[in-house]
Amino acid sequence: MSDDRVKQLAALAVALGARSLGPLSRAENQLVRASRGVVAKGDAEARAAIARGEDPLGEAFCTWRSRADRRPLGATYTPAPIVAAMTHWAAAGKPARVVDPGAGSGRFVVAAGRRFPRARLIAVEADPLAALLLRAHLAAAGLASRALVVPGDYRELRLEPIAGATLFLGNPPYVRHHGIDARWKAWLVERSRELGLHASQLSGLHVHFLVATAHLARPGDYGALITAAEWLDVNYGSLVRRLFLDHLGGQSLQLLDPKARAFADADATAVISCFRVGTRPPSVRLRKVHSISALSTLDGGRLVRRARLEEAPRWSPLTSRTRRASSELIELGQLCRVHRGQVTGANGVWIAGPGSAELPPSVLFPCITRARELFAAGRALADASGLRSVIDLPEELERLPLKERRAVEKFLKIAEGLGADRGFVARHRRAWWSVGLREPAPILATYMARRPPAFVRNLVGARHINIAHGLYPRERLSAGQLDGLSRYLSQATELSQGRTYAGGLTKFEPREMERLLVPRPELLSELAG
Numbered sequence: 417m418s419d420d421r422v423k424q425l426a427a428l429a430v431a432l433g434a435r436s437l438g439p440l441s442r443a444e445n446q447l448v449r450a451s452r453g454v455v456a457k458g459d460a461e462a463r464a465a466i467a468r469g470e471d472p473l474g475e476a477f478c479t480w481r482s483r484a485d486r487r488p489l490g491a492t493y494t495p496a497p498i499v500a501a502m503t504h505w506a507a508a509g510k511p512a513r514v515v516d517p518g519a520g521s522g523r524f525v526v527a528a529g530r531r532f533p534r535a536r537l538i539a540v541e542a543d544p545l546a547a548l549l550l551r552a553h554l555a556a557a558g559l560a561s562r563a564l565v566v567p568g569d570y571r572e573l574r575l576e577p578i579a580g581a582t583l584f585l586g587n588p589p590y591v592r593h594h595g596i597d598a599r600w601k602a603w604l605v606e607r608s609r610e611l612g613l614h615a616s617q618l619s620g621l622h623v624h625f626l627v628a629t630a631h632l633a634r635p636g637d638y639g640a641l642i643t644a645a646e647w648l649d650v651n652y653g654s655l656v657r658r659l660f661l662d663h664l665g666g667q668s669l670q671l672l673d674p675k676a677r678a679f680a681d682a683d684a685t686a687v688i689s690c691f692r693v694g695t696r697p698p699s700v701r702l703r704k705v706h707s708i709s710a711l712s713t714l715d716g717g718r719l720v721r722r723a724r725l726e727e728a729p730r731w732s733p734l735t736s737r738t739r740r741a742s743s744e745l746i747e748l749g750q751l752c753r754v755h756r757g758q759v760t761g762a763n764g765v766w767i768a769g770p771g772s773a774e775l776p777p778s779v780l781f782p783c784i785t786r787a788r789e790l791f792a793a794g795r796a797l798a799d800a801s802g803l804r805s806v807i808d809l810p811e812e813l814e815r816l817p818l819k820e821r822r823a824v825e826k827f828l829k830i831a832e833g834l835g836a837d838r839g840f841v842a843r844h845r846r847a848w849w850s851v852g853l854r855e856p857a858p859i860l861a862t863y864m865a866r867r868p869p870a871f872v873r874n875l876v877g878a879r880h881i882n883i884a885h886g887l888y889p890r891e892r893l894s895a896g897q898l899d900g901l902s903r904y905l906s907q908a909t910e911l912s913q914g915r916t917y918a919g920g921l922t923k924f925e926p927r928e929m930e931r932l933l934v935p936r937p938e939l940l941s942e943l944a945g
Contacts, residue, residue: 431456433555441567443544473549474521490589501711502640512580522553529559537563584639588625616652635694645687648731649915665695704735749930757880761841768805776820780805784880800876811847857886871905900940
């Protein structure tokens with residue numbers, strides 16, 4: 417965002433009464449000082465829009481500050497229909513206090529302030545400009561007298577004991593673990609240990625906020641928080657799943673289908689978690705929501721027994737009813753083993769390039785090295801001419817004919833110069849130069865994309881590296897049966913059957929793919945078409 421636009425927003429915030437919710441932080445005061453002399457534009461229009469329940473300040477902030485600039489703090493603002501649905505659910509209680517963990521421009525806390533006219537409002541926001549706009553929004557909405565803006569990190573928040581329930585309502589920021597400082601990762605481990613839980617340092621920032629909420633909340637408190645949905649399925653999410661069941665008193669989960677596009681400016685999946693601290697319901701309501709308009713209530717969904725949730729390694733499949741194995745359907749794993757392709761450890765070396773020109777054909781294997789090669793192939797990979805080759809050398813080079821061995825040894829000197837012998841994968845091989853490609857799989861499959869997997873018949877004997885899965889029959893299947901199996905999987909597999917991450921990517925791990933339901937072998941030939 418340009419300095420001029422920052423000054424314009426700061427001047428508008430001051431004109432709307434931001435300083436009435438003081439004291440301002442040092443960074444906010446700097447923004448105010450920098451905006452002196454700037455004429456606030458559109459303050460009357462902004463007041464009218466806020467009175468109608470709109471958020472013109474947040475809209476301007478998200479328009480002028482790019483998605484890339486907001487990413488380090490995980491600032492993705494929540495659409496009004498989601499805010500309304502979550503606030504409506506919270507209206508079943510009568511909170512004495514509302515806490516918004518990552519308030520942004522104040523969409524949740526202002527909605528809650530209007531819904532709960534007696535509640536004390538606490539809004540936490542780390543971004544100085546957003547905090548200034550938050551103050552202005554609260555002031556223009558007439559909520560300044562009972563609102564407190566805390567400029568800082570939610571993980572450092574302390575709450576005074578009060579009579580009555582605290583409502584935790586909002587959208588904790590999403591930042592991947594790569595963007596989280598080491599001291600905060602250590603904080604997560606320690607604070608989780610205090611709850612009797614184990615935390616992974618691969619956890620995103622939303623997990624930190626959920627742990628902080630578990631520490632702040634007391635029996636009788638309740639909440640509705642919308643976060644990235646990946647914790648339902650990934651390994652590090654086991655911490656949050658335990659938090660939800662045991663510490664927060666989870667009541668319901670509303671999983672927004674990726675196609676619903678919960679956030680217009682982010683390819684993010686989302687889940688709304690509703691909880692009542694101190695309760696331990698025998699069942700939890702789980703629902704997959706396919707459109708934002710379906711979120712008018714958060715009480716829908718099927719009841720899933722607590723015991724089943726405690727046992728399940730993944731929760732997103734439980735949000736919708738799935739077909740069960742029957743006399744005609746069995747799990748893919750009964751027919752095939754699913755194996756991810758080999759990791760080369762250094763694609764720039766082992767995917768044959770100019771330095772490999774003198775290598776013998778016996779060590780060069782046409783290989784699927786990009787997922788798009790399978791998407792482009794359609795139902796069958798029938799031409800290997802467009803594929804790159806992967807260099808796969810035997811562990812015992814002495815097995816090669818003398819002329820070939822000399823060419824290989826010459827290449828290995830080049831590979832050593834490029835550090836191919838020093839990488840983690842190479843150092844853990846029996847022979848650092850031997851990639852160890854699997855035998856060709858008769859069916860190849862993509863496993864991570866924003867679309868369902870491609871299942872492709874491998875008619876050219878191509879190998880695959882770790883961007884694809886190979887399906888290897890446990891017992892012999894005819895060509896017709898393999899064709900039918902590939903076609904059925906292509907038509908029947910849905911994106912929802914994988915695990916979806918906050919970036920919108922959906923992943924099928926090998927064991928998850930093996931749980932897909934397919935026809936029995938005797939029925940497959942009929943599906944070949």
